[in-house]
Amino acid sequence: MWRVEIACAAGDEDVVLARLLPLELAAADTETPGLVKAWFASREDAEQAGGAIFEEEVQNWNQSWQAEWTAQPVGQRLWLAPPWDDAPAPQGRLKLAMHPGTLFGNGDHPTTLLCLEALERHVTPGCRVADIGCGSGLLQQAAKLLGASKAVGCDLDFAAAQAAPDAFQGSADAIASASIDVVIANIQLGVLERIAPELRRISRGKIVISGLLEDQRIDGATDIHAKDGWISLLLPASF
Numbered sequence: 067m068w069r070v071e072i073a074c075a076a077g078d079e080d081v082v083l084a085r086l087l088p089l090e091l092a093a094a095d096t097e098t099p100g101l102v103k104a105w106f107a108s109r110e111d112a113e114q115a116g117g118a119i120f121e122e123e124v125q126n127w128n129q130s131w132q133a134e135w136t137a138q139p140v141g142q143r144l145w146l147a148p149p150w151d152d153a154p155a156p157q158g159r160l161k162l163a164m165h166p167g168t169l170f171g172n173g174d175h176p177t178t179l180l181c182l183e184a185l186e187r188h189v190t191p192g193c194r195v196a197d198i199g200c201g202s203g204l205l206q207q208a209a210k211l212l213g214a215s216k217a218v219g220c221d222l223d224f225a226a227a228q229a230a231p232d233a234f235q236g237s238a239d240a241i242a243s244a245s246i247d248v249v250i251a252n253i254q255l256g257v258l259e260r261i262a263p264e265l266r267r268i269s270r271g272k273i274v275i276s277g278l279l280e281d282q283r284i285d286g287a288t289d290i291h292a293k294d295g296w297i298s299l300l301l302p303a304s305f
């Protein structure tokens with residue numbers, strides 16, 4: 067096994083990791099600010115990654131944190147797996163590759179899982195989805211798998227905008243009015259209160275929000291689902 071260490075500016079770890087994902091990545095670690103560690107089975111891939119290369123005993127990396135990232139079912143139709151997991155999804159499930167970096171949206175937070183489940187319920191074939199605050203871009207990937215014709219993401223965080231496919235750095239105000247069938251936003255309540263008029267402006271259908279605690283229920287909301295103290299819901303027009 068070959069370990070590559072790539073130095074970068076603190077905060078850019080996910081940008082570096084996003085560049086490596088098309089290679090045959092065996093595992094990655096972005097926990098140290100300013101350093102990305104990536105493991106490859108082939109020396110050729112390690113060289114393409116660009117960085118300092120070290121040969122490692124298989125047992126070392128095998129026992130590493132990679133064991134923590136195992137495939138799991140989400141909702142009724144999705145199968146969330148790390149990008150180095152080659153096994154097919156169980157029958158009837160769609161395989162969704164998680165982003166193992168530090169960006170929000172790995173699938174290990176209840177609000178992300180609530181959003182994935184909400185997408186299962188609300189995405190219809192050919193619809194257009196926007197994830198406001200897209201993090202790793204996981205929700206966009208899921209929307210496409212579930213049949214959306216377009217799934218755009220935006221995030222104020224530069225690293226997220228770089229890592230997520232079809233994403234831009236910015237917020238809902240840069241999206242055309244009445245252009246999105248399913249708007250989804252997993253953001254804390256204070257921010258949602260500020261951007262709610264923009265979410266409504268771009269929506270021509272449903273607005274799903276998560277990132278709320280159980281005691282932050284919104285009057286008139288429907289399709290309320292809870293997980294580990296967090297909730298997702300459909301935003302009522304009155305909010």
Ligand SMILES: C[S@@+](CC[C@H](N)C(=O)[O-])C[C@H]1O[C@@H](n2cnc3c(N)ncnc32)[C@H](O)[C@@H]1O
Pocket residue numbers: 170171172173177178181197198199200201202203204205220221222223226236237238252253257261277
């Ligand atoms: C909790 S994460 C959600 C990531 C992903 N959508 C998910 O559900 O796992 C919230 C993201 O929203 C971004 N964010 C916060 N305020 C925002 C705003 N006003 N417009 C766009 N993105 C915003 C943050 O940078 C962060 O990446």
